[in-house]
Amino acid sequence: MARVYNFSAGPSALPEAVLQRARDELLDWRSTGMSIMEMSHRGKDFVAVAEKSEADLRELLAIPANYKVLFLQGGATGQFAAVPMNLLRGKTKACYVNTGLWSEKAIGEAKLFCSPDIAASSKESGFTIIPSRSDWRIDPDAAYLHYTANETIGGVEFQDIPDSAGLPLVCDMSSNILSRPLDVGRFGLIYAGAQKNMGPAGITVVIVREDLVGQALPGTPSIFDYKKQADNGSMLNTPPTYVWYLLGLVLEWLKEQGGLAAIEARNIRKAEKLYATIDASRYYSNPIEPDCRSRMNVPFRLANADLEKVFLAEARTAGLVNLEGHRSVGGFRASIYNAMPEEGVDALIEFMGEFERKHG
Structure with a gap:
């Protein structure tokens, strides 16, 4: 079989070594006589896989101890809603930087819960630039500042972390997480769908500072409540176990690459x-x-x-x-x-x- 070079934007190519290992372990994971996708998510074998995935992610990104790491469903689109539901904390405004289609989608979803304040936008340029930081207008009364680290469609990427003027900094990092070292401590919350750099589609990672957890809007569905998910080890419902396992293999591969x-x-x-x-x-x-x-x-x-x-x-x-x-x-x-x-x-x-x- 000849493998092609797959330039898909997502779901994207996976490391061949990861696919080969998954193939080898598909029918009989570690001599259990069954596939890992057939195991109970609460059994000791899968819990160990989940815990190792979190530990490897914390190691790769040097995630501080005062951050929760959640493995959720719904993709970045789900987080467009979950972020304001969890982080407004009694406020009615949130700041957004608009640099492309995915920024606009996040802004559109936020309108269901608050008044998004556009701190900066490159729409007039056709989303071919990042607005000059001197032109950003960040409302100090906003709940947080949100930006999209890499616009998958337009091909625009922040090459450094912006100053949030004291607001919790929130970032959609779906398409460039794990592509470079990162100072997680400068963020209030990072979220990323797995299907670009972390694994197959079907699982979303949220890295959130502990002081931002536990103040969800009344009526927030349990599945979107960060505290409830954290208290249940990201297993409030049955998680996508096989995708979580594959994500773990990608993390191991990244460590092996240096x-x-x-x-x-x-x-x-x-x-x-x-x-x-x-x-x-x-x-x-x-x-x-x-x-x-x-x-x-x-x-x-x-x-x-x-x-x-x-x-x-x-x-x-x-x-x-x-x-x-x-x-x-x-x-x-x-x-x-x-x-x-x-x-x-x-x-x-x-x-x-x-x-x-x-x-x-």
Whole structure:
């Protein structure tokens, strides 16, 4: 069987070593005579898997002891609602930075619970920049400041942690968590769907400072109440056990690669060589300002848009798949998350050069 280079934005490629291990353990996990997906989530075997996953995540991200780590369901979309339900704490406003479609979705959901105050927006630029920090307007009476670390569709990424002016800082880190070292202590809450860098779709990680837990809005469903989830070990209901197990395998793989510093160095090399190829060509273009280009999602276009379908077809023949841009923006997008090897990026660059020579 020939594996392709999968540039999907999510669900995304998983490390091949993780898939091979999952295959080997599928029918008989550690001589139990059954698959881990068949086990009780409250049995000692699965509880040990869950506890190790949390311990490995805490180690990789150096998560301080005064933070809760939750493994939930509903994706980032569920957290768009859960964040205001848990963090308003008697206030009626929350600040949001709008840098793309996922920021807008978070803002839209927050409107169900409070008055979102747009601290900054790059909408007028077509979401090709991050607004200058000097232009941010952060209301000191707001409950928190929310931003999206990496806009998967537009290809914009924060390269540092913004100053929240004393408010709890909340971040949707779905598409770049575990791609670089992180100072978790600067955040009030981080949330991330697993399906980019942590594992398959179906589980969401929430890292929340303890003082922000326990003040959910009246009427908050139990499944969205951080305190109830924390008190029940993220098992208020039956969790997605097999996905949780796979997430744990990805965390082990990350440790084997040398941790987040080593992964960041690899991610920088991958992104720099792909952007350099685009910038050196008159045939390809990327619309994002260089100082906020995403290391995870690289959008690009052809000089001749009529050849987009030809590009995709020839790329598939070359073993390069899922390069379509998001339906809302078109063009192309190469998602080069942690699991994408450098060889995959090199293969894409070689193909792009050959395509330009042939059709340019």
